[in-house]
Amino acid sequence: xEKKISILIVDDEDSVRDSLNLWFTEDGYRxxxxxxxxxxxxxxxxxxxxxxxxxxxMPGMDGxxxxxxxxxxxKESIIIVMTAFASVDTxxxxxxxxxxxxxxxxxxxxxxxxxxxxxxxxxxLTHENETLKKxxxxxxxxxxxxxxxxxxKRVLKEIESVAPTNSSVIITGESGTGKELVARAIHAxxxxxxxxxxxxxxxxxxxxxLESELFGHEKGAFTGALxxxxxxxxxxxxxxIFLDEIATISQKMQIELLRVLESKSFMRVGGxxxxxxxxxxxxxxxxxxxxMVEKGAxxxxxxxxxxxxxxxxxxxxxxxxxxxxLTDYFIKKYCTSMNKPKITMEPTALKRILGxxxxxxxxxxxxxxxxxxxxxNGKKISLxxxxxxxxAIDSSVESLDEFEKTFILQxxxxxxxxxxxxxxxxxxxxxxxxxxxxxxxxxx
Amino acid sequence: xxxxxxxxxSFGHFDRALLEKISEAVAHEFNCMVTVKEVRLDLTAFFDPxxxxxxxxxxxxxxxxxxxxxSTKTIGLFNVDLFIPILTxxxxxxxxxxxxxxxxxxxxxxxxxxxxxxENLVFERFKKEIIHELGHTxxxxxxxxxxxxxxxxxxxxxxxxxxxxxxPKCRNLI
Numbered sequence: 045x046e047k048k049i050s051i052l053i054v055d056d057e058d059s060v061r062d063s064l065n066l067w068f069t070e071d072g073y074r075x076x077x078x079x080x081x082x083x084x085x086x087x088x089x090x091x092x093x094x095x096x097x098x099x100x101x102m103p104g105m106d107g108x109x110x111x112x113x114x115x116x117x118x119k120e121s122i123i124i125v126m127t128a129f130a131s132v133d134t135x136x137x138x139x140x141x142x143x144x145x146x147x148x149x150x151x152x153x154x155x156x157x158x159x160x161x162x163x164x165x166x167x168x169l170t171h172e173n174e175t176l177k178k179x180x181x182x183x184x185x186x187x188x189x190x191x192x193x194x195x196x197k198r199v200l201k202e203i204e205s206v207a208p209t210n211s212s213v214i215i216t217g218e219s220g221t222g223k224e225l226v227a228r229a230i231h232a233x234x235x236x237x238x239x240x241x242x243x244x245x246x247x248x249x250x251x252x253x254l255e256s257e258l259f260g261h262e263k264g265a266f267t268g269a270l271x272x273x274x275x276x277x278x279x280x281x282x283x284x285i286f287l288d289e290i291a292t293i294s295q296k297m298q299i300e301l302l303r304v305l306e307s308k309s310f311m312r313v314g315g316x317x318x319x320x321x322x323x324x325x326x327x328x329x330x331x332x333x334x335x336m337v338e339k340g341a342x343x344x345x346x347x348x349x350x351x352x353x354x355x356x357x358x359x360x361x362x363x364x365x366x367x368x369x370l371t372d373y374f375i376k377k378y379c380t381s382m383n384k385p386k387i388t389m390e391p392t393a394l395k396r397i398l399g400x401x402x403x404x405x406x407x408x409x410x411x412x413x414x415x416x417x418x419x420x421n422g423k424k425i426s427l428x429x430x431x432x433x434x435x436a437i438d439s440s441v442e443s444l445d446e447f448e449k450t451f452i453l454q455x456x457x458x459x460x461x462x463x464x465x466x467x468x469x470x471x472x473x474x475x476x477x478x479x480x481x482x483x484x485x486x487x488x
Numbered sequence: 489x490x491x492x493x494x495x496x497x498s499f500g501h502f503d504r505a506l507l508e509k510i511s512e513a514v515a516h517e518f519n520c521m522v523t524v525k526e527v528r529l530d531l532t533a534f535f536d537p538x539x540x541x542x543x544x545x546x547x548x549x550x551x552x553x554x555x556x557x558x559s560t561k562t563i564g565l566f567n568v569d570l571f572i573p574i575l576t577x578x579x580x581x582x583x584x585x586x587x588x589x590x591x592x593x594x595x596x597x598x599x600x601x602x603x604x605x606x607e608n609l610v611f612e613r614f615k616k617e618i619i620h621e622l623g624h625t626x627x628x629x630x631x632x633x634x635x636x637x638x639x640x641x642x643x644x645x646x647x648x649x650x651x652x653x654x655x656p657k658c659r660n661l662i
Contacts, residue, residue, distance in 0.1 A: 063575065066581070066583075157640065
């Protein structure tokens, strides 16, 4: 059921209160009345109103003072000031103090209807705005974070809870797990989403280049600095800065970064003007920052400043159930970009992929699928299209025995059928290895 | 037809035939008995010289005082310009869910707006205004349906846009 718009009428004249009360009640609004400003404030202490219609001239506290007091209470109500003493000065004053509109008594019935209609339109716009802000709570732009595993669901839940805050976030996880996608999802679901997310790959830059990249530089700051340049912190104003591979930055840069995070201000290289920027910082690393702190390789104060929230992105081998979905997603993605009809993957190929450990995580899977589409026959991705080396464990085997047979054969081949070295690698004695060779009928 | 009775108290020296036609329309719309009573009342006490209009709040009280105990609802019909302190004019007024209402034909004629007289249109407007105010006495609020007689009207043109009857939703509430 639609919520009724509530109106508080504040006027010292009974007839005005009664008439407006009746008028608005007949129009379906929820109405309350107060005979003076003091009573109005006491009513407002216990509840809120969408619209407050107050007389300007009242004994005791007048309408303008009431307006200021209501604003001091942080009430979001729309305030309309009524008076029988029209003057431009008081109208301007009321509007300057935050009144929505100003009307002269008596009103034309149609003007009153229009006034309230405009006010309710404003209220519905405010509600709509709130609804849109709330929509941030239901995650958006996370379509690249694919999966139905518990591990990825946990990551999505963490994104959902951390996104609307302003807290710094460290995203940890092995290389290729999709840490930047998580950072983008956090930004896209935050209140900063209409402002830029600026990424800096700290590991790819030398100390001096990183300094110039982050803080910007003034013309002539160093050889080749021909023009003034904005830094990434400046570009991320009102938005988010994503510092990838944070563990690679030097001790000097760690100090600089800590200072910027604490003051949210900095100077361009070669500059002498303090520049402020309101940014949120999200970092990512594939290293164990905590142990780096213990070893003194990463500043403890910076670590705690950055690690307000931590999201760990699991490696692909810990979310094997997501591989078919990811595979399908990448097939669709690359078939579209290569203008090819959508192809499928043969079950044996998929089985092999499912058994693979993916040390390069999703990035490796993505590259694998892209390559398979390029080298494949354009109809189906088969086992031969996949770039598995000798060391890859073939999980297309049907049973444990078959797996054991394949594995022993792989190691035997690796050591040129040297029984002693193979037994040592397999951590079994030579007799056991001979028995297995005999059992599986293995031949060099 | 139910046992409720609506009384039309005529203060405006209206033509008998007009009152009869209104009476029939009201009886039809509310499905009850309607009686018409003509009243002679000096309205000087209700006149506000500063506004050159008649105070609707005071007239509403007067009608309430004059209403018959046998009448479920009473509406006073006037031919004077009505106001309430906060509004420049009103076509009518009612006690929401109460026993009394008032309505005036004064601002409903075309001549007031520089147009050619149209007696039938005036009757239609007055009928709608009376049914609308009586609707309020039956606790009906303004209706969002533009054709419903309970739709809010601040100009005569608004009155012309709506029908003289209730929408199904409002009818169910009477």
